[in-house]
Amino acid sequence: MNHDIIDVKNLTKKFGDFTAVNEISFSVGSGERFAFLGPNGAGKSTTIKMLTTLLAPTSGTILIAGYDPKSRASGVRQSIGIVFQDPSLDEDLTAWENMEIHGVFYGMPRALRRERIHELLDFVDLHNRKDSRVKEFSGGMKRRLEIARGLLHHPRVMFLDEPTLGLDPQTRKRMWQYLQDLNDRESVTVFFTTHYMEEAERVAQRIAIIDHGKIVAIGSVAELKAQTNADSLESAFLALTGSTIREEETSAAARFRTMARAQRRR
Amino acid sequence: MKIVYAMWLRELKKYARNRGRVIGALGQPLLFLLGFGYGFGAVFRAAGKGDYIQFLAPGIIGISIISGSTFNGISLIWDRQFGFLKETLVAPVPRLATMLGRTLGGATTSALQGSIVFAVTFAVGFHPATWAYVPAAMLVMVLIGVVFASMGLMVGSLLADGQGFQQIMNFVLMPVFFLSGALFPLQTMPTVMHWVARINPITYGVDALRVLLIDGGDFSLSLDLSALAIFAALFLALGSRFFERMQI
Numbered sequence: 001m002n003h004d005i006i007d008v009k010n011l012t013k014k015f016g017d018f019t020a021v022n023e024i025s026f027s028v029g030s031g032e033r034f035a036f037l038g039p040n041g042a043g044k045s046t047t048i049k050m051l052t053t054l055l056a057p058t059s060g061t062i063l064i065a066g067y068d069p070k071s072r073a074s075g076v077r078q079s080i081g082i083v084f085q086d087p088s089l090d091e092d093l094t095a096w097e098n099m100e101i102h103g104v105f106y107g108m109p110r111a112l113r114r115e116r117i118h119e120l121l122d123f124v125d126l127h128n129r130k131d132s133r134v135k136e137f138s139g140g141m142k143r144r145l146e147i148a149r150g151l152l153h154h155p156r157v158m159f160l161d162e163p164t165l166g167l168d169p170q171t172r173k174r175m176w177q178y179l180q181d182l183n184d185r186e187s188v189t190v191f192f193t194t195h196y197m198e199e200a201e202r203v204a205q206r207i208a209i210i211d212h213g214k215i216v217a218i219g220s221v222a223e224l225k226a227q228t229n230a231d232s233l234e235s236a237f238l239a240l241t242g243s244t245i246r247e248e249e250t251s252a253a254a255r256f257r258t259m260a261r262a263q264r265r266r
Numbered sequence: 267m268k269i270v271y272a273m274w275l276r277e278l279k280k281y282a283r284n285r286g287r288v289i290g291a292l293g294q295p296l297l298f299l300l301g302f303g304y305g306f307g308a309v310f311r312a313a314g315k316g317d318y319i320q321f322l323a324p325g326i327i328g329i330s331i332i333s334g335s336t337f338n339g340i341s342l343i344w345d346r347q348f349g350f351l352k353e354t355l356v357a358p359v360p361r362l363a364t365m366l367g368r369t370l371g372g373a374t375t376s377a378l379q380g381s382i383v384f385a386v387t388f389a390v391g392f393h394p395a396t397w398a399y400v401p402a403a404m405l406v407m408v409l410i411g412v413v414f415a416s417m418g419l420m421v422g423s424l425l426a427d428g429q430g431f432q433q434i435m436n437f438v439l440m441p442v443f444f445l446s447g448a449l450f451p452l453q454t455m456p457t458v459m460h461w462v463a464r465i466n467p468i469t470y471g472v473d474a475l476r477v478l479l480i481d482g483g484d485f486s487l488s489l490d491l492s493a494l495a496i497f498a499a500l501f502l503a504l505g506s507r508f509f510e511r512m513q514i
Contacts, residue, residue, distance in 0.1 A: 052356050054514045077358035088349035092280045104272045105357035133283070 005030040011060035022213035031187035035204035083150035085161035091135035106153035120148040160192040269363040277371020295330035323392040324475035325448030330383040334376030339418030373411030410471035420505035467497040
């Protein structure tokens with residue numbers, strides 16, 4: 001691990017009297033695969049939004065690849081890629097056009113852009129639907145397209161906010177494989193959130209666990225297990241965050257998640 | 267530049283793919299054209315002002331461009347709700363560029379909309395005084411589009427949901443339509459209304475169309491164009507500030 005590519009100090013975000021993120025500090029090394037775990041409403045997405053220049057922090061400092069999102073937002077934006085938790089496609093455009101406009105936004109030369117769009121659409125099994133409008137796609141297809149688009153340009157830091165939510169196991173596996181390759185070959189830093197503990201355990205070199213806006217633990221899987229005397233990451237996670245179900249976020253995705261979880265419990 | 271083009275092209279594609287919007291946006295101007303045209307035509311003539319349709323048609327074309335281009339603001343709000351806005355906000359491109367692309371796209375589609383209405387006005391008896399000026403009139407339509415598309419974006423960038431936008435736009439647009447020179451002659455307006463119309467951008471847009479299409483108008487073409495340019499610059503400047511500050 002060389003120098004830190006993400007450096008966060010005393011980061012806080014308040015919405016009115018509600019403190020979503022409370023004085024968190026952490027850093028991620030260049031080329032590291034880092035997981036950010038926490039129950040619903042713990043502050044994961046809010047943190048990602050602040051790291052990716054979409055939301056201004058209430059206080060604290062952030063440096064991404066040496067740039068401060070507050071004063072050098074464009075430097076940050078040039079260094080990152082992001083797969084959002086919520087949909088962010090243009091449904092009136094076709095799959096190809098969504099990819100194309102992304103490539104243009106990220107200044108990719110035409111030849112490379114074309115080549116990689118073909119490759120990635122193939123990769124997520126959407127190549128034969130490349131000229132269909134996204135509004136005709138099923139939820140799973142849209143999700144796959146989001147992933148493909150997120151992987152189109154190869155940034156220095158890749159943020160993925162619950163990328164595998166609603167993804168079939170095949171695509172999930174391929175996506176991690178692709179990211180792993182990217183991480184190996186181009187040492188792209190991978191920063192992701194997930195609710196699947198086995199995913200975090202398999203992929204991440206280091207994990208931060210956030211709860212009620214505070215980081216409650218940070219370290220490798222082995223360290224987290226040792227710290228809590230747990231035999232799996234899941235038990236370590238539950239030991240650190242308790243087992244009560246959290247206040248709901250209002251988004252449909254969040255509701256869906258709780259429903260899915262409740263059914264799994266039954 | 268590429269970004270501006272990409273966003274412009276996107277607006278055009280969205281417009282072409284949404285036939286409901288193309289047809290729906292014709293409804294209001296046509297209603298105005300027929301309602302006012304036939305309703306007030308006789309009164310207008312009796313007052314010694316000549317053929318009301320000749321006077322009204324440029325006004326209706328102007329109004330159709332406004333309804334078309336404020337749609338830009340709605341499209342921005344949809345982008346926020348469907349999430350595509352995030353994709354554009356996090357991209358390493360100047361927000362001014364995406365805003366310009368949206369503005370020009372909105373201006374182009376609404377000028378197209380205006381041209382359709384222009385063609386329809388022939389059916390009710392409108393005829394331009396000098397055909398040679400029609401291309402220039404088209405350019406004025408684009409300029410009107412730029413003014414109102416940037417206004418729509420400016421308002422849209424401040425709002426989180428579409429319902430608020432509809433209310434505000436209805437609240438703003440109706441006065442913009444009625445307190446302007448679009449439907450009634452400026453000279454015969456009561457003083458207060460006259461002065462409100464003088465600070466209303468559509469007054470100048472419609473006036474420029476009248477200069478070019480019916481050899482009429484109250485102001486000189488250069489005054490009209492300068493006024494439109496000033497409004498466009500103002501809305502673009504404010505809008506790009508709001509875009510710069512936009513958060514999710």
